[in-house]
Amino acid sequence: MHKIVSAIFLAENIKKIEIEAPRIAKKRKAGQFIMLRVDQTGERIPLTIADADPEKGTITIIVQGMGKSTKELNTKAAGDTISDIVGPLGAPSHIENFGTAVSIGGGVGTAIAYPTAVALKEAGNYVITINGARSKDLVILEKEMKAVSDEAYITTDDGSYGFHGFVTQKLQELIDSGTKIDFVLAIGPIPMMRAIAEVTRPYNIKTMVSLNPIMVDGTGMCGGCRVTVNNETKFACVDGPEFDAHQVDFKNLTDRNKLYLPEEKQSAEAFAHKCNLQ
Amino acid sequence: MCPQHITTKERFAIPRQGMPAQNPEVRNKNFKEVNLGYTPELAQKEALRCIQCKDPACIKGCPVNIKIDQFIKYIADGDFLGAARKIKEDNVLPAICGRVCPQEDQCEKACILTKKYTSVAIGNLERFAADYERETGNVELPAVKAQTGKKVAVIGSGPAGLSCANDLIQLGHSVTVFEALHELGGVLVYGIPEFRLPKEIVKQEIEGLKQLGVKFITNVLAGRSVTVDELLKEEDFDAVFIGVGAGLPWFMGIPGENLLGVYSANEFLTRVNLMKSYQFPNNDTPVFNCKGKSVAVFGGGNTAMDAVRTAKRLGAEHAYIVYRRSEAEMPARLEEVHHAREEGIEFLMLMNPLEFVGNEQQWLTGAKCLKMELGEPDESGRRRPVPIKDSEFILPIDMAVISIGNGSNPLIKQSTPDIEVSKRDTIVVDLNTMATSKENVYAGGDIVTGGATVILAMGAGRTAAKAIHEKLMGIETHE
Numbered sequence: 001m002h003k004i005v006s007a008i009f010l011a012e013n014i015k016k017i018e019i020e021a022p023r024i025a026k027k028r029k030a031g032q033f034i035m036l037r038v039d040q041t042g043e044r045i046p047l048t049i050a051d052a053d054p055e056k057g058t059i060t061i062i063v064q065g066m067g068k069s070t071k072e073l074n075t076k077a078a079g080d081t082i083s084d085i086v087g088p089l090g091a092p093s094h095i096e097n098f099g100t101a102v103s104i105g106g107g108v109g110t111a112i113a114y115p116t117a118v119a120l121k122e123a124g125n126y127v128i129t130i131n132g133a134r135s136k137d138l139v140i141l142e143k144e145m146k147a148v149s150d151e152a153y154i155t156t157d158d159g160s161y162g163f164h165g166f167v168t169q170k171l172q173e174l175i176d177s178g179t180k181i182d183f184v185l186a187i188g189p190i191p192m193m194r195a196i197a198e199v200t201r202p203y204n205i206k207t208m209v210s211l212n213p214i215m216v217d218g219t220g221m222c223g224g225c226r227v228t229v230n231n232e233t234k235f236a237c238v239d240g241p242e243f244d245a246h247q248v249d250f251k252n253l254t255d256r257n258k259l260y261l262p263e264e265k266q267s268a269e270a271f272a273h274k275c276n277l278q
Numbered sequence: 279m280c281p282q283h284i285t286t287k288e289r290f291a292i293p294r295q296g297m298p299a300q301n302p303e304v305r306n307k308n309f310k311e312v313n314l315g316y317t318p319e320l321a322q323k324e325a326l327r328c329i330q331c332k333d334p335a336c337i338k339g340c341p342v343n344i345k346i347d348q349f350i351k352y353i354a355d356g357d358f359l360g361a362a363r364k365i366k367e368d369n370v371l372p373a374i375c376g377r378v379c380p381q382e383d384q385c386e387k388a389c390i391l392t393k394k395y396t397s398v399a400i401g402n403l404e405r406f407a408a409d410y411e412r413e414t415g416n417v418e419l420p421a422v423k424a425q426t427g428k429k430v431a432v433i434g435s436g437p438a439g440l441s442c443a444n445d446l447i448q449l450g451h452s453v454t455v456f457e458a459l460h461e462l463g464g465v466l467v468y469g470i471p472e473f474r475l476p477k478e479i480v481k482q483e484i485e486g487l488k489q490l491g492v493k494f495i496t497n498v499l500a501g502r503s504v505t506v507d508e509l510l511k512e513e514d515f516d517a518v519f520i521g522v523g524a525g526l527p528w529f530m531g532i533p534g535e536n537l538l539g540v541y542s543a544n545e546f547l548t549r550v551n552l553m554k555s556y557q558f559p560n561n562d563t564p565v566f567n568c569k570g571k572s573v574a575v576f577g578g579g580n581t582a583m584d585a586v587r588t589a590k591r592l593g594a595e596h597a598y599i600v601y602r603r604s605e606a607e608m609p610a611r612l613e614e615v616h617h618a619r620e621e622g623i624e625f626l627m628l629m630n631p632l633e634f635v636g637n638e639q640q641w642l643t644g645a646k647c648l649k650m651e652l653g654e655p656d657e658s659g660r661r662r663p664v665p666i667k668d669s670e671f672i673l674p675i676d677m678a679v680i681s682i683g684n685g686s687n688p689l690i691k692q693s694t695p696d697i698e699v700s701k702r703d704t705i706v707v708d709l710n711t712m713a714t715s716k717e718n719v720y721a722g723g724d725i726v727t728g729g730a731t732v733i734l735a736m737g738a739g740r741t742a743a744k745a746i747h748e749k750l751m752g753i754e755t756h757e
């Protein structure tokens with residue numbers, strides 16, 4: 001049992017949750033995640049460790065309500081408990097002083113990219129962050145990102161805040177203006193990561209993406225999280241979740257993530273119904 | 279028949295007592311245990327078949343050398359609790375082994391009666407004695423020796439880890455078991471289905487260990503949450519036993535393996551058993567909806583049988599076993615093959631998949647297979663399957679389950695480079711002690727042997743426990 005220390009909404013449907021997990025807080029590195037099961041009938045879902053406080057023995061996750069499990073998690077408040085958390089899982093981000101590193105986050109991907117942006121900064125990189133959201137009220141971690149960035153940009157699809165357009169356009173603009181970029185980390189929805197890979201490919205800029213296949217155990221036992229990278233099968237929970245964007249088969253990932261659409265819909269509807277009754 | 283006055287001839291005249299089972303047409307729609315267990319009458323009758331050999335061959339066939347003749351004698355005499363106690367001198371998980379051991383390759387194969395008649399049903403009797411003890415509430419906790427003050431960490435709660443923990447706690451050591459998943463039991467809970475091994479039995483065995491004082495910590499993935507070195511240096515454990523089981527499932531490396539609807543057996547079984555997705559949506563984890571669909575399982579071992587029978591229970595109209603050799607070569611327990619057939623599983627032997635094919639949306643629609651025939655024997659003495667020319671065809675299926683074995687999980691190796699591993703990444707040990715190349719670190723079970731059996735894993739756990747005890751207490755052993 002893990003106690004929730006605090007839980008606050010950062011934007012509509014996106015919640016920041018701090019949970020007691022001393023062992024994980026001590027060990028985690030940027031880029032790693034946990035598997036969490038809300039209660040005895042819950043599914044095991046992967047969530048990135050956005051931050052940790054080893055002294056306090058807590059970790060922070062930032063959760064976007066997508067379907068049943070994440071929406072249920074986002075109903076939790078300080079004092080509530082989470083049944084199971086295992087971690088830190090996955091290989092830590094590969095961090096070095098690349099020179100100029102651009103961290104790109106789309107939506108809740110901003111939260112996933114945050115710890116790695118911090119680590120890149122600590123390693124001595126000139127860090128540029130580009131964080132995209134659909135509109136102004138969905139922008140998260142603006143203050144935190146600014147604090148770790150040498151240059152920080154925000155883009156909104158509707159132009160209600162920051163740069164009007166997509167993160168890819170902002171990245172292209174930086175490249176076109178002659179900024180020398182040595183490394184790109186892009187985390188967000190699959191179409192976004194795929195588009196970023198196409199922006200950097202012609203310039204041969206080393207680009208990493210954090211993949212989000214469906215996982216079950218997260219420990220390297222089931223093989224469900226397999227992704228195709230450089231025409232080879234890799235297991236995202238032990239070999240990843242970060243992979244070379246230029247070698248990832250995004251189409252296969254997109255397809256495989258549709259495996260349970262009818263069931264996800266059924267679960268989400270049942271959950272919404274239950275909430276309405278309460 | 280009075281057990282004292284039965285003649286050998288009369289013993290030979292008793293036929294092997296069949297195991298009562300649920301009706302196949304009923305059980306292939308539920309997850310309740312298939313076998314119902316012997317009644318005391320059946321057990322005694324079966325026990326009378328044992329001729330009480332002077333030098334029992336059966337014992338040599340059992341990897342942990344259970345005193346089979348003696349426990350069977352207790353059953354024949356009606357002292358069922360005596361039988362259970364006798365078994366437990368050598369096997370700490372008899373209710374489990376009686377159910378899942380490949381007896382026909384071990385104790386029962388060696389039984390003297392096998393040659394002329396049919397072997398004594400040793401596994402069924404073992405199961406009976408253990409069930410009787412448990413169901414009548416007579417399980418006694420063994421005595422625990424005085425505390426030694428030594429601390430041992432056990433990584434993994436499968437049969438290897440559980441049996442190691444059991445022996446060490448009785449010897450007076452403090453034992454903590456670290457398990458990666460949220461539930462204890464290893465393959466016994468996430469792999470082997472409820473209909474073959476009720477989870478309640480595993481739970482009770484673990485409950486017993488808790489009462490003896492074993493501490494269990496779930497959700498700790500050694501190599502990530504904590505390393506072996508940290509356990510030894512920072513958490514002050516005097517020794518570590520690694521029983522992490524087999525690792526990532528192998529795939530066949532043929533086109534289409536990442537289509538939607540292609541699973542590894544581990545994933546399919548984990549979703550159903552551990553995450554209880556057969557109770558979706560009451561449990562949140564979904565699994566492929568098999569209802570009315572055609573499902574093919576590729577492989578011929580116990581895991582394949584478990585997967586195909588699970589698919590049938592989830593409502594599959596056609597549930598196939600596709601195997602590249604012939605039925606005689608299938609490594610699965612005979613009883614499972616027999617049960618599977620009764621339940622309506624269709625066996626497609628001598629068939630090799632070449633490719634999975636799918637539709638526009640990337641859903642699996644079929645497996646392109648090649649028919650084989652048996653040729654000359656290979657190095658293992660088994661007749662090698664050779665392809666029949668131009669025999670390719672497409673088997674229409676909606677779901678495929680690949681069950682061709684597992685590799686080793688790389689986490690321990692990556693995080694503890696001074697533990698020697700083989701080319702296949704299994705941990706190298708001294709088989710007499712299960713000691714690894716790293717001081718005070720021992721290993722056993724599937725991580726050492728590759729996918730094997732419950733009883734071998736248990737035996738390894740016990741060997742390691744003995745060696746750990748001797749090492750920690752400075753006891754000299756005579757080589």
Ligand SMILES: Cc1cc2nc3c(=O)[nH]c(=O)nc-3n(C[C@H](O)[C@H](O)[C@H](O)COP(=O)(O)OP(=O)(O)OC[C@H]3O[C@@H](n4cnc5c(N)ncnc54)[C@H](O)[C@@H]3O)c2cc1C
Nearest residue numbers: 045046047048063064067068069070212213214215257264
């Ligand atoms: C390594 C990794 C790190 C992640 N980090 C975060 C994070 O920090 N914050 C965050 O909000 N989300 C994160 N995700 C995504 C998050 O795990 C999914 O949104 C969540 O599992 C969806 O569950 P659901 O029941 O709410 O939605 P569902 O309705 O079940 O699914 C919505 C979509 O989520 C995906 N999904 C469903 N089940 C799983 C599963 N068991 N594992 C992975 N994906 C699944 C599918 O693409 C699906 O279409 C991460 C995913 C991975 C693989």
Ligand SMILES: Cc1cc2nc3c(=O)[nH]c(=O)nc-3n(C[C@H](O)[C@H](O)[C@H](O)COP(=O)(O)OP(=O)(O)OC[C@H]3O[C@@H](n4cnc5c(N)ncnc54)[C@H](O)[C@@H]3O)c2cc1C
Nearest residue numbers: 434436437438458464465500523580723724730731732735
């Ligand atoms: C579907 C299936 C059916 C089978 N049927 C039979 C049968 O009928 N008869 C038979 O004799 N054998 C059978 N087997 C084989 C048998 O189950 C195994 O040989 C046996 O369970 C091995 O025991 P183990 O203790 O080595 O490992 P496991 O049972 O695999 O247990 C290992 C445990 O360690 C945990 N773990 C792994 N990595 C870590 C880590 N880094 N940190 C912490 N914990 C970790 C795992 O989660 C697991 O709980 C079957 C196997 C399968 C998969």
Ligand code: SF4
Nearest residue numbers: 340375379384385401
């Ligand atoms: S443990 Fe297995 S091999 Fe040994 S007697 Fe029992 S069933 Fe036979």
Ligand code: SF4
Nearest residue numbers: 328329331336389390
């Ligand atoms: S070999 Fe067979 S008959 Fe002889 S003691 Fe063993 S079980 Fe009994």
Ligand code: FES
Nearest residue numbers: 218222223225237
């Ligand atoms: S989630 Fe099971 S192997 Fe990665």
